[in-house]
Amino acid sequence: MTDPAVVDPRTGPGADAGAPKGLDLDRLATYLAAHRPELAALPLRARLIAGGKSNLTYALRVGEGATGREVVLRRPPLGHVLATAHDMAREHRIISALAPTAVPVPAALLLCPDPAVLGAPFYLMEKVDGEVFRSRSQTDALTAGQRRDLAMAMMDTLADLHAVDPAAVGLADFGRPEGFLGRQVRRWAAQLDQSRSRPLPGIDELRAALAGSVPEGANAGRIVHGDYRLDNLLATVGADPSADGTGGTAGAVSVRAVLDWEMATLGDPLADLGLLLTYWDVLGDSDAAAGNPVADGLGPRAGFPAGAELIERYAGRADVDVGPLHWHVALGCFKLAVICEGIHYRHTLGQTLGGGFDRIGDMVAPLVEHGLRAVREQ
Numbered sequence: 001m002t003d004p005a006v007v008d009p010r011t012g013p014g015a016d017a018g019a020p021k022g023l024d025l026d027r028l029a030t031y032l033a034a035h036r037p038e039l040a041a042l043p044l045r046a047r048l049i050a051g052g053k054s055n056l057t058y059a060l061r062v063g064e065g066a067t068g069r070e071v072v073l074r075r076p077p078l079g080h081v082l083a084t085a086h087d088m089a090r091e092h093r094i095i096s097a098l099a100p101t102a103v104p105v106p107a108a109l110l111l112c113p114d115p116a117v118l119g120a121p122f123y124l125m126e127k128v129d130g131e132v133f134r135s136r137s138q139t140d141a142l143t144a145g146q147r148r149d150l151a152m153a154m155m156d157t158l159a160d161l162h163a164v165d166p167a168a169v170g171l172a173d174f175g176r177p178e179g180f181l182g183r184q185v186r187r188w189a190a191q192l193d194q195s196r197s198r199p200l201p202g203i204d205e206l207r208a209a210l211a212g213s214v215p216e217g218a219n220a221g222r223i224v225h226g227d228y229r230l231d232n233l234l235a236t237v238g239a240d241p242s243a244d245g246t247g248g249t250a251g252a253v254s255v256r257a258v259l260d261w262e263m264a265t266l267g268d269p270l271a272d273l274g275l276l277l278t279y280w281d282v283l284g285d286s287d288a289a290a291g292n293p294v295a296d297g298l299g300p301r302a303g304f305p306a307g308a309e310l311i312e313r314y315a316g317r318a319d320v321d322v323g324p325l326h327w328h329v330a331l332g333c334f335k336l337a338v339i340c341e342g343i344h345y346r347h348t349l350g351q352t353l354g355g356g357f358d359r360i361g362d363m364v365a366p367l368v369e370h371g372l373r374a375v376r377e378q
Contacts, residue, residue, distance in 0.1 A: 075122035088121040130234030130256035149253040159318035162269040175266030177220040195342035217268040226263025274328025281307040326378040333371030
């Protein structure tokens with residue numbers, strides 16, 4: 001991690017002299033002074049938080065010493081921003097709505113819809129203490145009991161999300177549940193057409209197979225995260241008292257916050273489960289995914305329980321008919337293949353920040369292959 005850029009808008013040279021790319025700290029400080037003066041203390045420091053492969057996330061240090069405060073800023077990626085993607089207002093709205101529920105989310109602090117400030121809309125949220133488990137170096141340090149408890153806490157949190165009544169938290173109009181699954185296929189097909197920059201064998205066959213076999217979606221109408229996975233959670237893991245590391249750690253694992261709500265909507269919760277199984281059992285057990293930042297540290301290969309056990313845990317807590325998930329896994333494969341291709345495209349254009357992007361494109365082919373197998377099994 002590089003040192004934070006430091007700019008004092010009263011005397012400093014401005015964003016071009018060292019602020020992280022995507023931030024103009026002079027403009028940001030001026031905006032905060034006008035709209036949230038308590039967050040406008042100087043100097044203003046910023047650093048890019050590594051790990052995100054879509055929207056950009058920055059840690060902001062406001063002020064110094066005991067009166068200083070760290071908050072988090074989210075903004076869309078640089079360049080090639082697809083229509084309907086990277087919607088900061090939706091992210092801000094849903095974390096605000098979920099704040100009083102059992103779903104842990106950071107407190108929303110400010111939404112700026114004006115792209116003139118930073119070149120794109122952005123929002124601020126509180127910094128939540130915890131760890132994002134996204135690599136084998138992190139998960140290998142956990143005991144078997146800790147890995148199991150972390151996986152179970154992940155599923156309990158997802159079940160709690162799907163139990164929230166959208167109308168009760170002001171989200172009755174957050175999406176259109178009717179026809180959700182069919183629109184998902186069409187949406188990601190359109191995103192594919194905007195991100196395609198090379199031959200992608202089999203992906204059009206997968207798109208056609210999904211479009212021709214859309215299930216009815218009996219569970220429609222729940223809040224769907226849209227990209228639910230282990231490394232979109234902030235968690236804390238306490239010590240494992242068991243001698244051999246297999247006895248579990250009751251109460252020692254806590255999900256502190258669910259992050260990255262950019263694709264949240266109202267729809268069928270099985271879409272979240274299908275995508276999670278794609279990360280967990282498909283990428284997490286693929287030779288092509290070894291060391292890849294979209295799957296490193298996930299799934300049975302990394303010592304976690306298999307996807308079937310995760311779904312069993314979820315089904316025991318959620319009022320959702322899990323039913324056959326093959327189609328939803330195929331949709332997850334298609335969606336993730338399109339996302340990876342979009343990131344690959346931005347990387348070839350030099351529009352990604354941070355490391356780990358050079359191998360994202362390698363995941364597209366195995367995702368398409370598994371998606372074709374899954375859609376034929378339904």
